[in-house]
Amino acid sequence: MTEAWLDPAAWLILLPLSWASLTFLAGPGRGGRLAIAALAVQCALALGLALEVAATGARVHAVGGWGAPLGIDLLADGLSAVMLLLTQAVALPIAVYAQAYFTDAHHRQEATWFWPLAGFLIAAMNALFLSADLFNLYVTLELLGLAAVGLVALGGGAAQIAAAMRYLLVSLVASGAYLLGVALIYGSYGTVAIATLGPLIGQGPPLAIWLAAGLMAAGLAAKSALFPFHFWLPPAHGGAPAPVSALLSALVVKASFYLVLRLWLGPFAPLAQTAAALAGALGAAAILWGSWQALRTRHIKRLVAWSTVAQLGYLFLVFPLLAADGAALQAGVMQAVAHGLAKAAMFAAAGVLMLATGRDTLEGLAGVAGRVPLTLFAFGLAGVTIMGLPPSGGFLAKWLLIDAALVSGQWGWVVVIIAGGLLAAGYVFRVLRQAFLVVPGDTGFQPVPRRLEWMAFVLATASVLLGLRGVELMALLNGPGDGQPIS
Amino acid sequence: MSTGLLYALAGVLLFVLGAAGVVVLAHLLRKILAFNVMGSGAFLVLVGLAQREGVVDPVPQAMVLTGIVVAVAATALALGLARALHARTGRTGLSEGARLD
Numbered sequence: 001m002t003e004a005w006l007d008p009a010a011w012l013i014l015l016p017l018s019w020a021s022l023t024f025l026a027g028p029g030r031g032g033r034l035a036i037a038a039l040a041v042q043c044a045l046a047l048g049l050a051l052e053v054a055a056t057g058a059r060v061h062a063v064g065g066w067g068a069p070l071g072i073d074l075l076a077d078g079l080s081a082v083m084l085l086l087t088q089a090v091a092l093p094i095a096v097y098a099q100a101y102f103t104d105a106h107h108r109q110e111a112t113w114f115w116p117l118a119g120f121l122i123a124a125m126n127a128l129f130l131s132a133d134l135f136n137l138y139v140t141l142e143l144l145g146l147a148a149v150g151l152v153a154l155g156g157g158a159a160q161i162a163a164a165m166r167y168l169l170v171s172l173v174a175s176g177a178y179l180l181g182v183a184l185i186y187g188s189y190g191t192v193a194i195a196t197l198g199p200l201i202g203q204g205p206p207l208a209i210w211l212a213a214g215l216m217a218a219g220l221a222a223k224s225a226l227f228p229f230h231f232w233l234p235p236a237h238g239g240a241p242a243p244v245s246a247l248l249s250a251l252v253v254k255a256s257f258y259l260v261l262r263l264w265l266g267p268f269a270p271l272a273q274t275a276a277a278l279a280g281a282l283g284a285a286a287i288l289w290g291s292w293q294a295l296r297t298r299h300i301k302r303l304v305a306w307s308t309v310a311q312l313g314y315l316f317l318v319f320p321l322l323a324a325d326g327a328a329l330q331a332g333v334m335q336a337v338a339h340g341l342a343k344a345a346m347f348a349a350a351g352v353l354m355l356a357t358g359r360d361t362l363e364g365l366a367g368v369a370g371r372v373p374l375t376l377f378a379f380g381l382a383g384v385t386i387m388g389l390p391p392s393g394g395f396l397a398k399w400l401l402i403d404a405a406l407v408s409g410q411w412g413w414v415v416v417i418i419a420g421g422l423l424a425a426g427y428v429f430r431v432l433r434q435a436f437l438v439v440p441g442d443t444g445f446q447p448v449p450r451r452l453e454w455m456a457f458v459l460a461t462a463s464v465l466l467g468l469r470g471v472e473l474m475a476l477l478n479g480p481g482d483g484q485p486i487s
Numbered sequence: 488m489s490t491g492l493l494y495a496l497a498g499v500l501l502f503v504l505g506a507a508g509v510v511v512l513a514h515l516l517r518k519i520l521a522f523n524v525m526g527s528g529a530f531l532v533l534v535g536l537a538q539r540e541g542v543v544d545p546v547p548q549a550m551v552l553t554g555i556v557v558a559v560a561a562t563a564l565a566l567g568l569a570r571a572l573h574a575r576t577g578r579t580g581l582s583e584g585a586r587l588d
Contacts, residue, residue, distance in 0.1 A: 135550050142557045146564055153568060158575040165515065165568045166581055172522050172561055173509050179529045179554065180502055186547060187495065187536025 008045040008052075009061045009074045012084060012126040015042055020119025029111040032099035035119060039092040042122075046088040050081040054476050060132070069193070075132035078477045079333065083129045083258050086337045090250045090344045090459070091122050097348050097455035098243035104355065104449070110154050110241045117154070121147035121247065128255050134182045134192040137259060138175065145171035145223070148252050151244040152236045163235040170222055170232045177219035181212035188212075197267035205271060213268050217275065220263075223256035226279075226316055227286035230309045234293070238305040242351025245301060249308045250344035254336050257315050261332065264319065273323060280320035284416040286313030291423030295430065299360050300353060303427055304346045307386060310420060311339045317401060317413055324408030330474045331400035337473065338393030338463055342385035345459035349379040352452045353435070356445045362430065367439030374453040376435050381460035383428030388421045393466030494535025502528030513580040515569040519562060526558045 004010075019038040023031025053059065058077035060067075067073060076084075095118070102111030124143035131137045149171065153164035186192055188208050189200050201209060222229040233253070237245045264272045290310030294303045318332035352375040357364040369376050385394035398417055405413040466473075505525025509518050530551045537544040573579055 135553075139553060139557060142561065146560060149564060149568075153571070156571075158572065161568055161572045161575060162581055165565070165572060168561070168565055168568060169509055169518060169522070172565075173506055173525070176502070176506065176522070176525050176529055179526075180499075180532060183498075183529055183533035183536060183547075186533060186550075190537070190544075 004061070004065065007061045008049040009059075009076050009130050010063065012042060012045050012049070012088075013074075013123055013130065015045070016119045016123035016126065020116045020123060023115035023119060024113070028113065029102065029108060029115075031115045032095070032102070035115050036092070036095045036099065039088065039095050039122075042126075043088045043092055046081070046084045049076055050085050050476060053078055053081045061130075069191070072136060073132045073193075074130040075195075076130055079258070079262065080129045082333055082337065082473060082476055083254070084126060086254070086340050087122065087125050087129070087251055089462070090340055091118075091247065093455045093458050094243050094246050094250075094344055094348070097246075097351075097452055100449045100451040100455075101241070101243055101351060101355075107241060109156065112154070113150070114154060114241075114243070117147050117150045118243075118247065121151065121252070125251060125255050129258065132194055134185060134194065134197075138179050138182055141178065141223070141256070141259070142175050144252060144255055145175060148248055151248065152240045154241055154244060155239065157239075159235070160239045163232075163239045167232050167236040170229070174219040174222040177215045177222075181214075181216035181219070184208045184212035184215075194262070194266050198269070201267050202270050210271060213263075213271050216263065217260065220256045220260045221282070224253050224260065224315075225309060225312055227282050227289055227309070227313065230286065230290065230312075233309055234297075234302055234305040237308060237347075238299065238302040242301075242347055242354070245305070245351075246344040246347035249305065249347060250340040253308065253312060254315075254340060257312070257336060261318075261329075264322070265329070272319070276320040276323065279316045280413065283313040283316030283319075284413070286310060286316070287416055287420040288313075288423070291420055291427065294427040295423065298362055300350050300362055300365065300431065301347070301360060303362070303431065304343070304350050307346070307424065307427060308339075308343055310424070311335070311343070311386060314339075314397070314401065314417070314420065317417070320410065320413065321401065321404040321408060324404065324410075327400050328404040330477055331397050331404060333477055334393055334400065334466075334470060334473065335397035338385050338397055338466055341459050341463035341466065342382040342392075342394065345378055345382040345456050345463060346386070348452065348456035348459060349375045349382065352448050352456060353379075355452070356448050358444075358446060362434050365431065365434040366437040367435075368445060369435040371445045372448055372453060374457055375448075376432065378453070378456040378460040380428070380432060381457075381464050383424070383432070385460075385463040385466075387424045387428060388417075391467040392464045393470060394463070396467045396470045489538075491535050491538035494538075495532045498528045498531030498533075498535055500528070501525070501531060504528070513582065515565075515572070515579055515581070519565045519569065522565070523558065523562060526554065530554055 015038055019035050061074040063072045124140050128140035149164050149168040225233040237249050287310050290306050294306035297303050314335050318328045321328035354360050356372050385392040388394045388398035402414050502525050505521045508521025512518050533547045537547040
């Protein structure tokens with residue numbers, strides 16, 4: 001056990017809060033280097049925390065020496081450690097990408113408040129993954145939502161403001177429902193600590209708790225853009241600047257999924273089985289509908305955003321399989337991590353393609369392959385993960401899901417998983433086919449900073465190589481921490 | 488029926504009214520006001536339900552204070568966005584036809 005003031009869990013929240021505030025003070029568009037340096041430190045902290053959790057199991061940090069119930073506890077277990085690692089691992093390359101992206105003359109306007117908002121976003125996410133009580137989770141959820149809405153509105157165009165407004169309203173109603181659920185739980189049991197609630201609810205929940213669970217699940221599903229609450233996601237993620245889309249699609253929607261998973265496995269486990277089939281059915285609908293829309297859209301970033309809707313569906317397929325097979329949890333977390341890396345790579349690549357062609361439509365991509373081959377390669381590699389081909393992390397996730405479905409005899413899900421993979425191949429190849437078209441004459445493509453291309457490539461490679469290192473990640477989930485909070 | 492339960496039921500009623508308002512109303516200002524009604528409903532449930540035999544529980548009061556801060560921040564952001572949207576498009580709602588001013 002390290003000294004309390006050196007605890008990585010506390011610094012993972014304090015550090016982004018500090019650099020967010022400092023970059024705000026530094027003024028519009030400044031502070032990129034500070035953010036990148038701090039994010040590198042955060043990566044090391046998250047890694048250190050993960051190693052510690054893997055070695056000694058879940059650990060609690062009492063903030064300021066004031067433990068629960070008077071103060072706030074930070075809890076780090078295997079699941080938190082994995083999500084923290086994912087967050088820092090995506091945020092660092094995206095920050096390097098963003099610095100190059102926003103120095104471009106066309107995007108300098110959008111950079112105004114990117115760094116403080118991104119810092120608050122990451123701080124809120126880290127705090128969310130470390131929170132151990134339902135009310136703290138509400139506050140972090142709201143901070144996350146507000147920072148994300150600010151980022152969506154960065155572009156400043158009417159369409160982006162409207163998308164941000166729609167996102168804000170969905171987010172506010174969703175967290176309102178969550179808060180009402182928390183109120184009902186506190187009213188029934190007089191506590192909001194997740195670890196204490198588990199045994200209490202296990203003794204036979206009253207009607208108010210059923211209502212609370214329903215409200216919280218619905219609110220979190222809306223925040224994770226689960227079908228049919230996905231309507232806000234394509235305009236918000238498709239319209240934002242590329243680095244913002246990458247952060248939102250790769251990380252922010254995963255935060256509310258993490259919370260669903262945490263509650264499902266923890267306090268609401270006695271109630272969960274009744275909703276399992278519904279969660280799975282909505283997930284399946286999301287896979288099919290999202291992929292279908294990705295096949296139809298004319299805009300490249302909309303395509304990637306619809307792909308997010310589809311890939312989030314896989315996360316919710318986990319729930320009907322959880323009861324039958326513990327591997328379903330690993331599949332879900334693996335899918336969250338693999339999709340996070342791959343989707344960040346895809347949005348980064350899409351940003352490069354739009355910079356190079358000066359257009360946002362698929363038709364505009366014709367012939368771009370000759371100019372930005374590395375980016376196309378990155379897009380293809382990320383596509384390998386999204387489609388679920390070996391050896392990618394996406395393959396591992398989908399393989400585990402199919403395995404869990406077969407073991408429990410739920411054949412229907414297998415069909416959906418495979419169909420989703422085929423549809424994903426369809427929309428990934430739409431982009432690649434268009435990019436490799438041979439166009440005679442001068443196409444007027446703009447040169448693109450090499451750093452943008454490399455960052456997309458790094459993220460895409462990570463998503464593929466993840467398949468080879470998946471065992472370590474899963475050991476972390478199953479290790480002494482066991483994914484269950486200790487009290 | 489205890490006073491606490493009465494507060495809680497009134498809170499649920501406010502919450503439902505507010506949530507419906509956010510969804511149904513077209514004008515952004517009305518949506519924002521409806522969100523505040525909704526939030527107040529949740530706060531009322533939080534404070535009301537937690538009363539045990541008329542004794543006030545300080546924990547939910549601290550929670551509601553935090554919640555109010557969050558709601559103020561959210562309202563400020565929503566108002567800012569609504570003004571920005573109005574300045575750019577002259578619209579006061581999200582749908583194309585919403586011109587209620």
